[in-house]
Amino acid sequence: MDEELLTAALEAQQNAYAPYSGFAVGAALLTADGQIITGCNVENASYPLACCAERNAVYRAVAQGHRQFVRILVVGPGPALISPCGGCRQVLAEFGDLDVVMAERTGTQEPKVVPLHDLLPMAFDRKDLSHGV
Numbered sequence: 001m002d003e004e005l006l007t008a009a010l011e012a013q014q015n016a017y018a019p020y021s022g023f024a025v026g027a028a029l030l031t032a033d034g035q036i037i038t039g040c041n042v043e044n045a046s047y048p049l050a051c052c053a054e055r056n057a058v059y060r061a062v063a064q065g066h067r068q069f070v071r072i073l074v075v076g077p078g079p080a081l082i083s084p085c086g087g088c089r090q091v092l093a094e095f096g097d098l099d100v101v102m103a104e105r106t107g108t109q110e111p112k113v114v115p116l117h118d119l120l121p122m123a124f125d126r127k128d129l130s131h132g133v
């Protein structure tokens with residue numbers, strides 16, 4: 001399955017819009033019903049408006065009716081493995097725990113799998129809202 005996710009993420013990475021950082025990222029999210037939804041980073045001349053590949057994948061998946069995820073693979077340019085930024089960890093945590101697979105494009109390093117819970121322990125979530133939605 002990680003092979004399929006890697007292929008999908010590498011394809012999405014090629015569509016990354018990253019003229020400012022030059023740092024292209026691709027992500028592939030595996031839904032509970034076995035679908036793969038991809039994302040790439042999309043930057044903006046107003047730098048803070050950049051959207052990460054992981055968040056793009058989550059938002060695309062939700063827009064298509066998915067809310068249960070089992071795995072997300074994120075691929076950076078390499079040779080370093082990259083892990084989701086804090087904002088993306090929080091966005092992913094909204095939909096529960098899942099495994100995060102970190103990969104890189106050059107094939108130098110073996111992918112590494114880490115549960116989201118380990119990347120963002122004690123995440124703020126709906127239980128912390130005083131009005132309890």
Ligand SMILES: O=c1ccn([C@H]2C[C@H](O)[C@@H](CO)O2)c(=O)[nH]1
Nearest residue numbers: 021023025041052053083084085
């Ligand atoms: O996990 C990550 C880390 C960074 N980026 C993007 C944000 C920005 O466009 C560029 C440089 O940080 O890479 C992602 O998409 N995912």
Ligand SMILES: [Zn+2]
Nearest residue numbers: 052084085088
């Ligand atoms: Zn991010």
